[in-house]
Amino acid sequence: MIRCISCGKEYDDDEIIYNCTCGSILEVETEVEDIPRETFENRRDNIWKYKEFLPVNADNRVSLDEGGTPFCKCEKIGKELGVDLYVKVEGSNPTGSFKDRGMSVGTTKAVDLGVNMVGCASTGNTSASLSAYAARAGLKCAVVLPSGKVALGKLAQAMFHGAKVFAIDGNFDDALKTITELALDGELYLLNSINPFRLEGQKTIGFELVHDLGWESPDRVILPVGNAGNISAIWKGITEFRDAGYIKDTPMMTGIQAVNSAPIANAVKAGEDTVTPVENPDTIATAIRIGAPVSSVKAMRAIKESNGTAETVTDDEILDAQKYLARTEGIGVEPASAASIAGLKKLVENGDVDKGERVVCIVTGHVLKDPNVAIDACEDPTPVSSDPNEIRNVIRTL
Numbered sequence: 001m002i003r004c005i006s007c008g009k010e011y012d013d014d015e016i017i018y019n020c021t022c023g024s025i026l027e028v029e030t031e032v033e034d035i036p037r038e039t040f041e042n043r044r045d046n047i048w049k050y051k052e053f054l055p056v057n058a059d060n061r062v063s064l065d066e067g068g069t070p071f072c073k074c075e076k077i078g079k080e081l082g083v084d085l086y087v088k089v090e091g092s093n094p095t096g097s098f099k100d101r102g103m104s105v106g107t108t109k110a111v112d113l114g115v116n117m118v119g120c121a122s123t124g125n126t127s128a129s130l131s132a133y134a135a136r137a138g139l140k141c142a143v144v145l146p147s148g149k150v151a152l153g154k155l156a157q158a159m160f161h162g163a164k165v166f167a168i169d170g171n172f173d174d175a176l177k178t179i180t181e182l183a184l185d186g187e188l189y190l191l192n193s194i195n196p197f198r199l200e201g202q203k204t205i206g207f208e209l210v211h212d213l214g215w216e217s218p219d220r221v222i223l224p225v226g227n228a229g230n231i232s233a234i235w236k237g238i239t240e241f242r243d244a245g246y247i248k249d250t251p252m253m254t255g256i257q258a259v260n261s262a263p264i265a266n267a268v269k270a271g272e273d274t275v276t277p278v279e280n281p282d283t284i285a286t287a288i289r290i291g292a293p294v295s296s297v298k299a300m301r302a303i304k305e306s307n308g309t310a311e312t313v314t315d316d317e318i319l320d321a322q323k324y325l326a327r328t329e330g331i332g333v334e335p336a337s338a339a340s341i342a343g344l345k346k347l348v349e350n351g352d353v354d355k356g357e358r359v360v361c362i363v364t365g366h367v368l369k370d371p372n373v374a375i376d377a378c379e380d381p382t383p384v385s386s387d388p389n390e391i392r393n394v395i396r397t398l
């Protein structure tokens, strides 16, 4: 069943609907029988390991073996910041971001519904993922992107997997309005995170991280927030595992936004319950360059219910954290993903994170998604002849 998160109105699972008649957003109510957690132990490490919690027909699954991503203890950064730090590396998903979890379930739902055309607006990763899963499922796919504001790797993926790619003169929020109109006209099945079935796939990050910790909750989960679906989905996953009796405690959900694209963090910091959109969002972390997050109500609820918080970081802090993670722990992430590490650092400095806290940072996309930012952050390769002595002289000074 699909339920409105504001007025509680219920809709049938097979109704194609993105907003309640009251205007608010929807979520899927997962009905799960009593399942002992041992059920999941000997299954393959992907999102379908938790298939009883996924409200689609698992026999029809559209899958690229997404999920089961690395969970790395980061001793060095953890020690420097005084926390017990783990990083969930979502860039290791098939198309290089967490979106694959959502698209696997979302395109499976599209197949269940019998639609033949899917679509999305995107800052890049959603389109990269949807175009791959649409190809896998044999569905037609249309994506609308903000012209000139999508990182090269993501654009290449969307085009290469065969989606019809449209570039608009506007930002992501404008692109979402355009594609939503087409979806409401019945032209395509919308697979942005306003579609509650998308988020059912992404809630598996919450499942995995408590499973990764030996069926324990961390004290805190920190992640970048853009359209705000992921923080809402992870919280949903964690509370479903709590309600199933698999864990007792839950983490403080902590969202990080770029300072000039921070409607949710601004509201949290001002102690307000409602989120005011940011008109012209801007940041080098193009994935989270979003001014009017569609899931802001769900995200605010997740932060409030979990006793969490939100913080802003500057572009410089993001770029420093991206390099720091790559060079200290060997984990290469795109700028938006590094916002979680930048945010952790700031929260520690401000005394908002206690010493010794067990923290899981979600790093959402791979460094190769945005090769220009990575190359610009480094010195050019040193030109040398084939004489090994030229190299020897340099490496002895390293």
Ligand SMILES: Cc1ncc(COP(=O)(O)O)c(C=O)c1O
Pocket (backbone or CB within 6 Å): 097, 123, 125, 126, 193, 224, 225, 226, 227, 228, 229, 230, 231, 287, 288, 334, 336, 337, 364, 365
């Ligand atoms: C790499 C990356 N990180 C973070 C986000 C933000 O996630 P959400 O929109 O679910 O808040 C996105 C896109 O949405 C993304 O592509």
Ligand SMILES: N[C@@H](CCOP(=O)(O)O)C(=O)O
Pocket (backbone or CB within 6 Å): 120, 121, 122, 123, 124, 125, 126, 127, 172, 191, 192, 193, 194, 226, 227, 229, 287, 288
């Ligand atoms: N960063 C996103 C923005 C769209 O978010 P969605 O979760 O609503 O699809 C992207 O990769 O396009």
